[in-house]
Amino acid sequence: MKEEQEISKNFSSGAEKVETIAQANVVTGLDGVPVGSGFEQIPTATVPATFGVGTPIGEEKKDKGEEQVLLERASKRELYKERERARAQERIKRAQLKKERKENAKNSRKKMQPKNGNDSNGNGGKDSDNDKNHRRRKNDYGGWIAAVVALGVTTLTLGAVVTAxxxxxxxxxxxxxxxxxxxxxxxxxxxxxxxxxxxxxxxxxxxxxxxxxxxxxxxxxxxxxxxxxxxxxxxxxxxxxxxxxxxxxxxxxxxxxxxxxxxxxxxxxxxxxxxxxxxxxxxxxxxxxxxxxxxxxxxxxxxxxxxxxxxxxxxxxxxxxxxxxxxNPTFSEPPEVRAGATPKDSQDEKISSAKAEELCRGYFSEYDVQKIRFDGETVSRKFQAYNFVLTDSNDVEIFAQISEMDGSLISFDYYEYCTKQNLDIENAKTVALNFLEKMGMENMTAVKVSQTGATASFTFCYELDGDLFYPDSVNVKVCEEKGVVVGYNASAYLRHHKERTPLKPTVSMTSAKEKLHDKLTLEGSKVALINVKGRERVAYEFICSYNDETYFVYIDGNTGEEISILNAKTIMR
The missing domain is CATH 1.20.58 (Methane Monooxygenase Hydroxylase; Chain G, domain 1)
Structure with a gap:
């Protein structure tokens, strides 16, 4: 015990003390085995003095067995010593590391402690505003990083959307x-x-x-x-x-x-x-x-x-x-008049493009036209026309065709976009009829109507004493949002219309009705002039229904034969 105390006095380091005590405690017995190792109670074998020549064979084998046991025990003791030394060295290293950490922490605190109780700014150990701001900025790095990450993600997302x-x-x-x-x-x-x-x-x-x-x-x-x-x-x-x-x-x-x-x-x-x-x-x-x-x-x-x-x-x-x-067509076409001309004046000289432009301005006087330009000619079997492109105050264009024969307005398309339905069908029909009267067309009857979005499309035919003249037809489109005509085609009317007389079929109405199919239900009838393969024919027009469908059935007014059947979804009379 005194020896252990003397060793402790000579060392200030805890690690050195542990190592010294560990070495001092390894006390060996008489046979060299450490005391307390568990091997000191094992008795040592005694070698007989008479071992040698003349020793009995049984005794010799016994002595060799005991010698082998002693060797094994000695080997085990050496292994145990090695393990104990390794453990002691590991404990010493851990103690030294712990000591170094404490020393480093102590030195760091000394360096940070201000002299005379003041910090470097003379604030008596209190944090200066700069230090607070520095720490505040330091603590705000996380927010900046989050903002940058969010911005990056947003940019990548937008980039992906735009790219897609x-x-x-x-x-x-x-x-x-x-x-x-x-x-x-x-x-x-x-x-x-x-x-x-x-x-x-x-x-x-x-x-x-x-x-x-x-x-x-x-x-x-x-x-x-x-x-x-x-x-x-x-x-x-x-x-x-x-x-x-x-x-x-x-x-x-x-x-x-x-x-x-x-x-x-x-x-x-x-x-x-x-x-x-x-x-x-x-x-x-x-x-x-x-x-x-x-x-x-x-x-x-x-x-x-x-x-x-x-x-x-x-x-x-x-x-x-x-x-x-x-x-200059070489083919002798059927006798029909070009659009905008009559048989009397069909061979007259054409009007000039300047005259056609003047007439065109008059036709569209209510369309707030700001400029007009000549856009060439159209020459076809049905008509010859000057083309004009007009532009209104909203930069919306109108493409119009004026007859070279008499300056009649053959057709036009007003590229106005209509989305709201401010007018019903009856009011839209009134707008169309007023426009036809301005074009000099009277006694026109609407025979068909269709609606697409906010645009109503009508087909009008000339009517005389209740008789319909389908060759004298004109198509009109009305914008139901603004109440103006946005489409017009009178080429058929201008080609065929002339002074008409009431129609006189030779076959009676009763005989014509008998030609109808038994499944059809008669809804109405009229006498009409229709165009069949380029020929005008007088016919009875029967409006019939079958399975919720409406049909026009035409019976020749002179022969009594069925010459045409049409299916119409929407009819206006």
């Missing part, structure tokens, strides 16, 4: 462009088919072969006409092309009618086919050249409406190619 929107818009534009490109390819293919049919029929001498070719030609022409309507081209830019396609189809119908009657194509018919082939062949070449160089950028520029792109130029070239044929 841009991608969707790009895909939409690409889809529209692809659709228009497909329509152009289809139209070019149809023009090629028309060209091939015209090329073959002009050299065919067989009526049967001519009939087969003309039938296919008629189908191709009708398909081409429908495809043109799908292209992003308005009426003012495709009037001549459409008229040429229509004329081609009409020629086919006329020649097929002759062949069915057993007649043959004469020299005049061959001349017509030759002229149509020459014009269509030029159009085909232009279309093929344009399609070969067509790029998506060309369609995109055209859709912007600047009018200086390759697509617009190609359309204008095709228009010019068909204008000559439209202006």
């Amino acid at each position: 929107g841009a991608i969707d818009m790009k895909e939409t534009k690409q889809g529209i462009t692809n659709a228009y490109r497909g329509n152009l390819y289809e139209l070019t293919s149809l023009i090629e088919n028309v060209d091939g049919d015209l090329d073959r029929v002009r050299v065919s001498a067989s009526p049967a072969q001519q009939q087969r070719i003309l039938t296919d030609l008629l189908v191709q022409a009708r398909l081409a006409e429908s495809v043109i309507e799908k292209l992003p081209i308005d009426a003012q830019n495709n009037g001549n092309v459409t008229s040429f396609i229509n004329r081609t189809a009409f020629v086919c119908e006329h020649l097929l009618s002759k062949l069915r009657k057993g007649e043959t194509l004469d020299e005049k018919d061959q001349e017509v086919l030759e002229k149509l082939y020459e014009t269509n062949h030029r159009v085909r070449g232009m279309m093929e050249d344009f399609i070969a160089d067509l790029q998506d950028e060309d369609l995109t520029e055209y859709l912007k409406g600047k009018g200086e792109d390759k697509f617009s130029q190609a359309i204008q070239n095709v228009e010019n190619a068909t204008m000559e044929e439209n202006r």
Whole structure:
């Protein structure tokens, strides 16, 4: 005990003290085994003094076994000593680390403690405003980080939304462009088919072969006409092309009618086919050249409406190619008068474009027109017209066509956007009738009406003594929000209307009723003049119903045969 106390006095370090005491406590016995290790009570073996020559074999084996046990015990004691030394060294290291931490903490406190009880700013140990602000700023880093993170997330979200929107818009534009490109390819293919049919029929001498070719030609022409309507081209830019396609189809119908009657194509018919082939062949070449160089950028520029792109130029070239044929048609058309003219003055000289502009301003005097520009001519089988584009005070445009014969307003479209329905159907009809009276059209009766959104569309026919004259018809669209006419087409009225007399059918009304189907319920009847395959025919018009559907049934007033049936959803009388 005294030895342990003396050792403790010579060490100030707790770790050194622990190590010294640990070493001092390792007390060995007589046989070298540490006291308290659990091995000191094991008795040591005694080697017989007589071991050697003459020792019995049994005793020799016994001595060797005891020697082996002693060796194993000695080995175990050495292992135990090694473990104890390692544990003691680990305890010493932990004690030293603990001491170093305490010393470091103590030194840090001494360095931070101000001399004479004051801090570096002389505030007596109190925090200065700068220190408080510094700590406040230091504590606010978390808020700044949160704000920056939130801003970053918002920016990324908005960027993703904008990017997705841009991608969707790009895909939409690409889809529209692809659709228009497909329509152009289809139209070019149809023009090629028309060209091939015209090329073959002009050299065919067989009526049967001519009939087969003309039938296919008629189908191709009708398909081409429908495809043109799908292209992003308005009426003012495709009037001549459409008229040429229509004329081609009409020629086919006329020649097929002759062949069915057993007649043959004469020299005049061959001349017509030759002229149509020459014009269509030029159009085909232009279309093929344009399609070969067509790029998506060309369609995109055209859709912007600047009018200086390759697509617009190609359309204008095709228009010019068909204008000559439209202006000087070689085909003897049925006797009908061009829009805006009468049989008496149809051969008179045309009015000037300046006169047409003056008349156009008068027609739209109530539309607050700010400017007007001449936009070329439209020449078709049905009419010849000057085109004008008018702009009102709200920069809304009106496209109007004025007859070159007498200055009549043939048609117009007012691109006003209507959303609210401020007028009912009756008031809208009154607006339309007032406009027709301004155009000099009297005794007009509404025979059909339809409504789309805030726009009401009417079909009016001339009526005399209760008889309806359907060829003398006009279409009018009324904006129910602003109460103005936004659409008008009087081409049929201007072509057909003349001094009319009451209709006199030879078949009685009673006999005509007997021709109706037994399932039909008669709702009303009138005498009417209708147009059937280019011919005006007097007929009885019977309004009938069946299974909640309304039908117009027309019975010829002179032969008693059923000549037409129409289904109408909405009728106004």
